[in-house]
Amino acid sequence: MTRKPKKAAETRRPSQVSRGSGRSAAPEAKLTGSRKAAAGEGVLPGMPTAKKTTQRHGFKTNEFIVYPAHGVGQILAIEEQEIAGAKLELFVINFIKDKMTLRVPTAKIVSVGMRKLAEPALVKRALETLKGRARVKRTMWSRRAQEYEAKINSGDIVAIAEVVRDLFRSDTQPEQSYSERQLYEAALDRLSREIAAVQKVTETEAIKEIEGALAKGPRRGPKPAEEAATDDASEEEAA
Numbered sequence: 001m002t003r004k005p006k007k008a009a010e011t012r013r014p015s016q017v018s019r020g021s022g023r024s025a026a027p028e029a030k031l032t033g034s035r036k037a038a039a040g041e042g043v044l045p046g047m048p049t050a051k052k053t054t055q056r057h058g059f060k061t062n063e064f065i066v067y068p069a070h071g072v073g074q075i076l077a078i079e080e081q082e083i084a085g086a087k088l089e090l091f092v093i094n095f096i097k098d099k100m101t102l103r104v105p106t107a108k109i110v111s112v113g114m115r116k117l118a119e120p121a122l123v124k125r126a127l128e129t130l131k132g133r134a135r136v137k138r139t140m141w142s143r144r145a146q147e148y149e150a151k152i153n154s155g156d157i158v159a160i161a162e163v164v165r166d167l168f169r170s171d172t173q174p175e176q177s178y179s180e181r182q183l184y185e186a187a188l189d190r191l192s193r194e195i196a197a198v199q200k201v202t203e204t205e206a207i208k209e210i211e212g213a214l215a216k217g218p219r220r221g222p223k224p225a226e227e228a229a230t231d232d233a234s235e236e237e238a239a
Helices: 003-039 106-112 120-130 141-152 157-167 178-199 203-215 225-238
Strands: 064-067 071-083 086-095 100-105
Touching: 064 086, 071 100, 071 178, 086 106, 100 106, 120 157, 120 178, 120 203, 141 157, 141 178, 157 178, 157 203, 178 203
Parallel strands: none
Antiparallel strands: 064 071, 071 086, 086 100
């Protein structure tokens, strides 16, 4: 008769232990879950994380800059994104006229040639360049076209002004070919946009200033034979 109560006691003890362990484990599970929720709050897997930065390498948000391959753009933000497992800090640049947004790694601004807008003194030098005599080399057009395109994409405001000066045609000169016109308009667009950004005027006003400078240059028409021979000699020496 004494053996039966012992067995009953033995069966009760494990159930009490299991119930006790269940009570202690439940709060731990809830605590762990709450920690995970707090750590991952508002973050989705694969979602790029933005780093709030307003300035990097001397450039700041809302600033207008020159990107050689596309001209004048505005820095909208400086953000950090994770791409292929690596974190990259990027300039988000908007080119309003081209309706394009470009993301450039901040570490590559030197290699791509990104720069600040030209100083007023350099803009003045570019405008003075427009007043000079056009210097057109007597080489094949394809070669000259490559040189003009390289100047346009160099981001150098004075070099771009040289292209505008050399390809400009007055009313007394023969009309431009289609390819000449395309390069002239590309150079004029780059130059006028930067002048407008520096002087805080419209592009239309900047173009008028450029055309005014071109009009002050040497008379653009057929050259006297003697003057043309002098120019040819100087071009040969320069080559």
